Amino acid sequence: DVKVTQSSRYLVKRTGEKVFLECVQDMDHENMFWYRQDPGLGLRLIYFSYDVKMKEKGDIPEGYSVSREKKERFSLILESASTNQTSMYLCASSLSWSPQHFGDGTRLSIL
Amino acid sequence: KQEVTQIPAALSVPEGENLVLNCSFTDSAIYNLQWFRQDPGKGLTSLLLIQSSQREQTSGRLNASLDKSSGRSTLYIAASQPGDSATYLCAVIASSSYKLIFGSGTRLLVRP
Numbered sequence: 001d002v003k004v005t006q007s008s009r010y011l012v013k014r015t016g017e018k019v020f021l022e023c024v025q026d027m028d029h030e031n032m033f034w035y036r037q038d039p040g041l042g043l044r045l046i047y048f049s050y051d052v053k054m055k056e057k058g059d060i061p062e063g064y065s066v067s068r069e070k071k072e073r074f075s076l077i078l079e080s081a082s083t084n085q086t087s088m089y090l091c092a093s094s095l096s097w098s099p100q101h102f103g104d105g106t107r108l109s110i111l
Numbered sequence: 112k113q114e115v116t117q118i119p120a121a122l123s124v125p126e127g128e129n130l131v132l133n134c135s136f137t138d139s140a141i142y143n144l145q146w147f148r149q150d151p152g153k154g155l156t157s158l159l160l161i162q163s164s165q166r167e168q169t170s171g172r173l174n175a176s177l178d179k180s181s182g183r184s185t186l187y188i189a190a191s192q193p194g195d196s197a198t199y200l201c202a203v204i205a206s207s208s209y210k211l212i213f214g215s216g217t218r219l220l221v222r223p
Contacts, residue, residue, distance in 0.1 A: 045211070097204070
């Protein structure tokens, strides 16, 4: 079974902090994705990566950046956290056109 | 721009009922459609994936159908159980990218 692991289930940070969310997958998938999920807005794609050191903006990249130095790891970075970035963050991976597999999510609160 | 809509937003049924969840999408140029389940506070679990060339997929008590020309998919759950209570999401991948576009989900409650 594919395992996608997000480093934290719950995280509390302060405004202005630089925040790192980590995601690791164990199935050698080339594609990795970061989404955020908000009530009433559903799941929205922030960034995705289809190979090491490759990245593409999703629908809401503002205020975020990503890093993919190794195939199995995809990091989401909040450069200067703001309260409107309080959300549930979900990481996913996939092999080409195969189903996307999701981690358990990180519930991030920015105070 | 692709938009995905799910109806109803919420559904409550007694245990044992067969039920249908609906998903519609505006652009028929999709590569595949995926149904997910999400339990409260958790990530998404993939249930079924239908390729654009397929009409349906089955897994246990679940059956998903796809009518690309009309932009519709249905998820049929047979003999529902309280453990089926969750939010069900459908998502499509456009033919031109790996990006999933999600519907807003149907929140299902199966009453014992």
